[in-house]
Amino acid sequence: MNCRFEYADKNKMEDILPQLFEILYSNMSLKYPTGNTRDDDYRIWCSSFTHAMKDEKRQLILMVSNETIIGYFQYTIIENTLKMEDLQTEKEYHGSGLFGVFYAWLVRQLPHDIQKVEAFTDKRNIKTQGILEHIGLINCGENKSGKSYHYKGDYKALLYKYI
Secondary structure (H helix, E strand, C coil), rough: CEEEEEECHHCCCCCCCCCHHHHHHHHCCCCCCCCCCCCHHHHHHHHHHHCCCCCEEEEEEEEEEEEEEEEEEEEEEECEEEEEEEEEEEEEHCCCCCHHHHHHHHHCCCCCCEEEEEEECCCHHHHHHHHHHHHCCCCECCCCCHHHHEEEEEEHHHHHHHC
């Protein structure tokens, strides 16, 4: 697979926001319509995303093929817990093995003292639930609004799967 992974430069976020939103929007707009216009969705997402990226603990990894962003992964590490926040790829890469290649790269980048992994996914998103279970996470409840499932797991299981 001709792909590389790189940490985004937080000082140059404006340059990549339209590309990231396009990937997200193409994956989510039909499955989970907001009722907003595309421009409103972009404005709301952009504001939230840029605010979130101001957190120095939050990281953004870009997936790049032929100098084009084909996906991204946003995460935070808090108290030895990897909090997987958002993983999106262009549709043509779904089922291509990109996730496995990415996770094999990721576990080599992360600190060695991580103990746990957490993620949330929309209750309607059966595919992501399957991916989280495949990488060893277990559904342990819901978020506060009740719209998403909360997944947790032992980081060592993820590490050993991809190292």
